[in-house]
């Protein structure tokens with residue numbers, strides 16, 4: 352049976368609970384333990400798949416095709432453990448399960464209540480895969496005191512109570528603000544937050560206190576005294592230059608030791624931290640820099656492209672160079688020439704996206720990259736736009752476009768070079784879709800195999816001809832344009848194993864122009880950068896040498 356670490360937050364949101372959990376997972380791995388991280392979100396959406404990136408940031412897709420919270424991306428990037436559909440759950444999912452059981456008559460006529468029915472459902476979810484790992488780290492979204500989170504807090508309280516002693520601990524994150532006028536750090540918000548937590552029956556074993564200023568020993572003692580936590584278990588969490596410094600930084604202030612002490616694991620196995628030392632070394636000793644323009648739609652909110660930004664950083668680490676990524680609103684290029692904006696960059700990335708807004712600008716960015724021979728990486732919609740650009744400007748199909756935009760507008764305006772995918776193969780099954788299907792969970796989602804053309808640029812980059820990458824799309828480049836486009840130099844260098852779905856295109860007569868239907872950023876890690884991102888950054892460095 353696994354040991355459980357429940358991670359909660361208080362005072363304010365955005366304290367970095369997800370990152371702290373991920374860093375703790377990495378440290379437990381460094382001590383030789385196996386881990387799995389899980390996120391319990393109190394909102395009522397069944398999953399974040401239907402939420403706007405402005406609401407929720409990026410939707411992180413797992414191998415098994417779940418659309419999950421972006422914190423799962425942090426978990427994977429720090430631990431390398433592939434998240435599963437069962438590692439992310441919301442109130443909406445829990446209530447849906449409970450209500451489906453009620454309709455089926457599973458509760459045998461009982462009155463269905465939050466306690467015990469909803470809390471039991473949560474507890475069952477928490478315990479999925481209980482016998483597979485040494486530690487299960489469960490993060491509760493939101494902050495203590497949120498009305499909608501109460502069933503989750505109650506469920507973890509019961510869970511710990513029902514397990515053997517020393518099998519579950521609670522870790523709580525708070526903020527220790529600095530009041531400039533008084534010149535002092537304030538511990539009161541932390542005290543109140545812990546009081547709130549204790550009032551619902553949860554006593555924290557470890558407190559992580561986020562602060563912008565060093566917390567002196569005296570204040571640490573005060574927090575320990577007032578919050579009924581041992582002094583060594585009050586762990587300061589300071590802002591860092593790079594998130595990848597978090598494992599070493601938390602180790603330095605004793606987080607993993609405090610957690611193992613709370614479980615009474617003694618003697619604690621010695622940590623093997625060379626992976627994180629190497630990561631730190633690569634961050635701190637980068638030579639040179641490259642500038643990458645990300646031409647996208649959700650540019651105001653960096654979290655919308657979280658994994659892309661991280662994968663670019665990893666690509667930089669692979670090449671020991673610093674990547675400066677800047678967001679440019681694609682809509683600008685619908686009115687203005689992209690050249691003055693894009694000339695200052697070593698590479699252009701067009702990420703995924705939904706809807707027509709900004710797409711004409713992305714097409715112009717792709718054209719600029721192709722004509723000027725600037726490295727271009729098109730991801731999902733970014734690949735589709737590159738193909739539309741090729742169809743318009745090299746095949747002369749002037750109204751080439753995507754059915755997605757016609758569906759949105761409710762009228763037919765484009766020749767669909769990118770069409771609505773209604774049937775595809777997943778393993779031994781045929782998946783079918785209709786235009787009228789629900790929006791939630793109906794895309795081509797999760798890991799699919801692609802077969803790469805021997806001798807192509809991508810086959811060289813991956814070093815093999817069969818890869819697995821994660822997908823999240825409803826529309827697909829039409830294979831019927833392959834021969835015509837290949838004759839113009841746009842090679843279809845990756846296909847689904849049945850040869851029907853274009854997965855990768857690349858311009859042969861170009862130093863580096865690759866479009867991929869999948870999301871390589873989702874599998875990138877600082878210690879194992881995604882091959883496409885590592886090589887994209889390398890190609891960008893070549894451009895610098897030419898300048």
Ligand code: GLN
Nearest residue numbers: 703704731732824825826
């Ligand atoms: N909107 C496009 C589709 O559904 C692209 C999706 C994406 O970029 N993730 O096919």
